[in-house]
Amino acid sequence: MSILLNRDSRIIVQGITGNQGRFHTRQMLAYGSQVVGGISPTKGGQQIEGVPVFDTVHEAVTATGADASIVFVPAPFAKDAAFEAMENGIRLVVMIPEHIPVQDSIDIVARAKALGVTVIGPNTFGIISPGEQTKMGIMPNHIYRSGPVGVVARSGTLSYEIAFSLTNANLGQSTVVGMGGDPVVGQTFITVLEHFRNDPATTCVVMVGEIGGSAEEEAAEYLETLGKPVVAYLAGRAAPAGKRMGHAGAIIERGKGTLESKEKALRAHGAEVVTMPWQVAEAVRGMLPSK
Amino acid sequence: MSILLNRDSRIIVQGITGNQGRFHTRQMLAYGSQVVGGISPTKGGQQIEGVPVFDTVHEAVTATGADASIVFVPAPFAKDAAFEAMENGIRLVVMIPEHIPVQDSIDIVARAKALGVTVIGPNTFGIISPGEQTKMGIMPNHIYRSGPVGVVARSGTLSYEIAFSLTNANLGQSTVVGMGGDPVVGQTFITVLEHFRNDPATTCVVMVGEIGGSAEEEAAEYLETLGKPVVAYLAGRAAPAGKRMGHAGAIIERGKGTLESKEKALRAHGAEVVTMPWQVAEAVRGMLPSK
Amino acid sequence: MKQYEYLAKGALKAYGIPIPAGQLVSTPEEGAQAVASLGPVALKAQVLVGGRGKAGGIRFAQTQQEGYDVAKAMIGMDLKGYRVDRLYAETKLAIERELYISVTTDRNAKRPLVMASLAGGVEIEDVADDQIVKAYVDPEVGVLPYFGREVASALGLEGTIFKEFADLVVKLYRIYREKDAELVEINPLAVVDGHLVAADARLNLDDSALYRHPDTTIVDEGSALERKVHEIGLAYVELDGDIAVMANGAGMAMATLDAIQYFGGRPANFLDAGGGASVGPTAEALDVLVSMKPKAILVNIFGGITRCDDVAAAILQVKKTSGIPVPLVVRLVGTNEQEGVALLKAAGIEAYSEMAEAAEQAVRLAKEAL
């Protein structure tokens, strides 16, 4: 009924005593997430929103059997937090912070690969599995509903827009994954699509991309293997070359990363590419078997 | 008929154009080793002792299908050479140089573990499989003969002494492995004994140890699993505490690494411990089935 | 953040990579002085544009008088829209060959990438793929000397140049890694007198890592307005249209520009008000948009962390204090939508719930304003 995250996932929150950590712990609990512990050095023994706080991930994992972690610490401490999670057996790490140095992300991603850890982000809104009533992230709870559409996005608010339009059109989601807006992130479209391929609850996938890099082009060929219909919407048609559009990763550099190249590649491998976000829901409806 | 090294091993020599590299390439070829290439940057295209020289391991492996490498470069360049071998697919690396910084050895050994590479040394005389007529190392060719005795040693000349006494007593060797005299080396007695355990050609094992560390103590328990008789001789009975006896690793520190502790542990798990090198051959003879 | 050539070369030098003798020139007098101390020089405009040579940004001077004249002609000139404030004077090189070398981050491989070519001196994008050696770095290993030798070998280099090149790869990677660079490039990497010299250099730093490098010279080539909004801490890019745009989230902001274009309008800017900005910064950002004197303003908010009533409050605050003398279109949905819409309505502003409708209306109003 979901990918990567399900109702059995036992979640800890690194940086639980910060404003963001505390607020989103409350939101996650409200949504149904099984938040079993929080980390905040020298604050072990406290409770935040009823969740026990530990000094270290090691203590938290020992005490709670946690297997997933969401990281809210400031960017300069994010690499440390990610390694702490990974070296202590956490196998799903969601990295919320933005402005993490790229060299740190390179290190995190390389280590994750060596250890077989799934890293979502950095600079992501997280991951939510509506049918399992669980999430690790900062997305608003009310815009999702359970259903057959898998969503994988590079941007946050834009994916909310699209998820909400799907929900309003009665097109619920299996899992929504934010890959993150940074140049180097844990996932690629392909790695997430592979999960959707193996998820029987997902019958159709929405890709939300943008200018910069070539993640969409790389993924295009995989669509043939996916075996499920794909609707793609990419943002940045009006963006000039050489300018960073908010996301560190959203930049057309040296002629690479243009929307044209991405849309062309996706279309060539069978995706239905729409040009405006409000066209996504309609396109998805056309792909689902009518009941 | 051997462990780790056999007649099919395709060997390259890193640092082949140096005095030591050149001399021992000749010796290895004379013994029968299949030396297929040598490495010496900017000297690619030359021939040394009839062996083609390459600028890089990458080129050598591509051209020759080499799977084993012996390193003769000076100690400050040894880490680089070891990594070059390992990252290019070499799976058996013999590190001859002494005085390699311990931090470099730590890095080499950690990487070897990650990649599944067998590192012999550093500060070793190498490995020789008389029955296969092949060797990677600096040991004299004439003192070995083919037979059923596996030898694993921490020191070079002392192991020659013992191997030669075995040979003179008509007790040939399957493979002789020098672990190396440094504090951090690629092998432990246990890892080598595991290979001897699985080698049908080896019916009895000689361990040549010395003071320092606790490699012998760690190995003692494994002797129960080995399932083959073991003769152990350890050097350093007369060595005072706190002094480094030539080998960087041969030092009794803070009460650890004494001969008494090692011999006691080995005896407790069934090894026949002799106190002088000339007693080894006699003890081995007593263990082999009389023909 | 891109660094000027002279800063990039300073970094190379600090890591032991040979660069030509050179000095900064900010006045014609310094142009003459540069020739006096360096001999015949190349005078290179210190601006962050590609193809600088072809655009007239590199000239030569043999004599002190020429140094004065060329510097006088170049300082203050416009190069592809950028004003030239400084020149970098460098000993003229007798170049035998031009190679190429760079270290950058490969986004798909998620690791560092060393690129090298014997075809230096032109933009690497214009070099055929089969003339480029690409070598990915395992970040758990880094770049050891053998890695440099492998690149030198793949290029077919020999002798002294082989060794110098291999050594240079190690140093360039250290710069990339230790300075948190996005790109460090030497192009051309010249062979002069049988030795390698970095004839030109680029160094782009990771903005997110600047906190680790407090001594970095901050280079912001943006417009005055861009710099101002960057100081508020928001992402902002100036465009050439007439509809000012504010949205929350980078993707939403891009999509909003796309929507304006879709309906035939021209966006004036990219502005990401952030995923959870509060009243203050939102009002500040809106103030900037008003100051641009656009034909219309479009505010597109999907309230997730951002609360719609906060956005409404920010709009009303700007309306009250500075005034909003141009047509304003607001799209407001999500968290606390009802409260936000009600606040606006009470002030006579009708909020849209559909992004498409709001974008279309903004384009219509901008056209009417002509």
Add this chain to the structure above:
Amino acid sequence: MKQYEYLAKGALKAYGIPIPAGQLVSTPEEGAQAVASLGPVALKAQVLVGGRGKAGGIRFAQTQQEGYDVAKAMIGMDLKGYRVDRLYAETKLAIERELYISVTTDRNAKRPLVMASLAGGVEIEDVADDQIVKAYVDPEVGVLPYFGREVASALGLEGTIFKEFADLVVKLYRIYREKDAELVEINPLAVVDGHLVAADARLNLDDSALYRHPDTTIVDEGSALERKVHEIGLAYVELDGDIAVMANGAGMAMATLDAIQYFGGRPANFLDAGGGASVGPTAEALDVLVSMKPKAILVNIFGGITRCDDVAAAILQVKKTSGIPVPLVVRLVGTNEQEGVALLKAAGIEAYSEMAEAAEQAVRLAKEAL
């Protein structure tokens, strides 16, 4: 190579680890001056022996006169066989608690090991295992801050001390790694005024890595003879017996000592002439042995790389130039054995082929020499 306490503390300080105020004292006057500038001080003998405090190597001075008197008493004193040349004067600390922390290389695990304990102030060998926290470092990851926090947490530390301790682990590992240390230890790691201070420190460096650290202060606590042989580049350890020994290879040299002991003799030294030493150094080493005026000399060679004729030539050279006025026993087998044996025989020296016989004969001759 062990570093004196004051050098170890200098390293700690350079990495931002708090140490007490202190200064070197080489004269009684400087002892007085130390009290003048630091107030009441501990005066600590700078020698490389353990249990220095119990042996009288640490004394206190409240006044300048005491500083003078104590320094006078301590400088030149003998401490477990070592002459005290220098003292390190340190502000006397009001210690609340004593912890322990060290980073060393674990030979079996083949990786760095951090050891910590709440039971500081005594030798770590004397602390029960269950009072020691051991944490192995993955060399591919190194020590990130979380690692320090895990050690602090395992010790049960809290608040400020937790944070300071966690931070200190990171710094100590950096010293270990960047200085190529075999051991860096703070014991006791004192709590003073609620903060951590390194009250005593040990730093042992890796001899093999000294080439990477050209600024290192070289400390050789060996005897004059040991230093002399180290300068030839050979491994040498002075022992208290009367039979001088030379062998090739460290293991062979150790075994030769063992053999002498086995037959009831007492070896005077450990000397590894190397696996492939040539005539020159072998002769130099033999010269040293002769200079020790032993009761007998035993040369034990298994020629592998070492050629027996080279060894014979070296022996004959020493015999000819300096003379060998004590009984000499040579055991010579292996590469070029016949040539070597013949050379010796021509000079009237009978070579043994069995190590046991040679050792027994050397012991016999030494006893006869009494």
